[in-house]
Amino acid sequence: xxxxxxxxxxxxxxxxxxxxxxxxxxxxxxxxxxxxxxxxxxxxxxxxxxxxxxxxxxxxxxxxxxxxxxxxxxxxxxxxxxxxxxxxxxxxxxxxxxxxxxxxxxxxxxxxxxxxxxxxxxxxxxxxxxxxxxxxxxxxxxxxxxxxxxxxxxxxxxxxxxxxxxxxxxxxxxxxxxxxxxxxxxxxxxxxxxxxxxxxxxxxxxxxxxxxxxxxxxxxxxxxxxxxxxxxxxxxxxxxxxxxxxxxxxxxxxxxxxxxxxxxxxxxxxxxxxxxxxxxxxxxxxxxxxxxxxxxxxxxxxxxxxxxxxxxxxxxxxxxxxxxxxxxxxxxxxxxxxxxxxxxxxxxxxxxxxxxxxxxxxxxxxx
Ligand code: GDD
Ligand code: MG
Numbered sequence: 410x411x412x413x414x415x416x417x418x419x420x421x422x423x424x425x426x427x428x429x430x431x432x433x434x435x436x437x438x439x440x441x442x443x444x445x446x447x448x449x450x451x452x453x454x455x456x457x458x459x460x461x462x463x464x465x466x467x468x469x470x471x472x473x474x475x476x477x478x479x480x481x482x483x484x485x486x487x488x489x490x491x492x493x494x495x496x497x498x499x500x501x502x503x504x505x506x507x508x509x510x511x512x513x514x515x516x517x518x519x520x521x522x523x524x525x526x527x528x529x530x531x532x533x534x535x536x537x538x539x540x541x542x543x544x545x546x547x548x549x550x551x552x553x554x555x556x557x558x559x560x561x562x563x564x565x566x567x568x569x570x571x572x573x574x575x576x577x578x579x580x581x582x583x584x585x586x587x588x589x590x591x592x593x594x595x596x597x598x599x600x601x602x603x604x605x606x607x608x609x610x611x612x613x614x615x616x617x618x619x620x621x622x623x624x625x626x627x628x629x630x631x632x633x634x635x636x637x638x639x640x641x642x643x644x645x646x647x648x649x650x651x652x653x654x655x656x657x658x659x660x661x662x663x664x665x666x667x668x669x670x671x672x673x674x675x676x677x678x679x680x681x682x683x684x685x686x687x688x689x690x691x692x693x694x695x696x697x698x699x700x701x702x703x704x705x706x707x708x709x710x711x712x713x714x715x716x717x718x719x720x721x722x723x724x725x726x727x728x729x730x731x732x733x734x735x736x737x738x739x740x741x742x743x744x745x746x747x748x749x750x751x752x753x754x755x756x757x758x759x760x761x762x763x764x765x766x767x768x769x770x771x772x773x774x775x776x
Pocket of ligand 1: 493513601
């Protein structure tokens with residue numbers, strides 16, 4: 410079965426993590442998000458996968474290639490300028506000859522796609538839309554439906570007073586081929602604001618598929634941290650690596666000093682070095698080739714690849730991108746790639762540090 414993943418967004422709210430990396434490639438517990446997503450799709454027999462891309466397409470293509478390593482067939486469709494969600498699918502697949510799945514490329518979920526497809530067929534719907542409950546629907550597309558789960562209304566990014574339901578479009582659709590015929594080729598066109606409301610107006614059957622499966626959009630640093638907490642706490646099933654004892658997963662070729670200690674769920678990638686007296690408290694993920702110096706303390710943090718935490722540094726609730734070095738106290742900071750923060754600094758208050766910056770000794774003290 411065919412599936413199209415929409416990966417055209419720039420991921421602005423996740424900057425500086427997405428300054429150089431498209432959002433779908435940010436690591437989720439040491440594995441690019443998109444690889445995890447493709448694994449989930451493959452579990453339901455969706456192996457003919459098209460990526461509808463715009464921003465930094467080469468970074469995705471270089472890593473995933475033709476999909477053979479993931480056991481799927483990947484093809485790529487690149488827009489010169491954004492075509493919107495429906496326009497992007499139209500460009501990516503042209504004309505469909507069978508039912509097709511469409512996915513927003515920034516959602517981690519364990520939705521049962523097989524059950525959704527069965528419901529879609531049973532209802533002989535033109536489109537089925539997965540729904541999920543959220544606390545604040547104003548950031549999403551609210552979907553209203555009747556007792557037969559027939560969708561009656563879409564309100565994209567409603568104002569607070571317009572909110573009549575906390576069930577929102579969860580970003581997974583099943584579409585029948587003919588609906589794409591309504592999308593003008595080469596024009597900016599959105600499912601949420603144009604195609605779905607048009608289909609409703611034309612009296613077509615659109616099926617609401619609400620569920621209480623795990624669902625999170627990974628688009629902000631807070632959500633990104635939350636995904637890691639959830640995966641490490643086992644709230645959603647994911648392969649974390651090779652377990653060593655309880656609450657610790659250790660990759661290949663790691664060098665862990667015997668005086669280092671681990672508390673709570675901690676995942677180490679390959680070739681990670683942990684120095685004497687270091688304390689790593691979970692939920693924490695440390696990426697391939699990274700190191701934590703002597704007596705350093707890392708708590709509730711996500712370190713990407715080749716990150717160095719200096720001797721005695723204290724890093725708590727931080728996200729640190731590839732090739733960066735932190736030798737100071739950092740609390741709740743998001744640090745881009747290839748940054749150096751020397752000792753004698755204090756990073757605080759959700760500070761975001763852009764890639765390639767060097768913060769010299771004793772220059773920053775917040776909090
Ligand atoms: N190829 C391509 N081209 N992809 C696009 C384009 C485009 O022009 N515009 C958006 N996308 C991709 C994004 O990369 C993302 O994966 C997905 O389409 C949705 O776009 P977002 O920009 O993330 O939209 P949103 O989060 O504000 O709202 C959407 O998702 C919500 C669920 O998270 C809507 O579908 C809402 O209705 C929904 O509730
Ligand atoms: Mg989104």
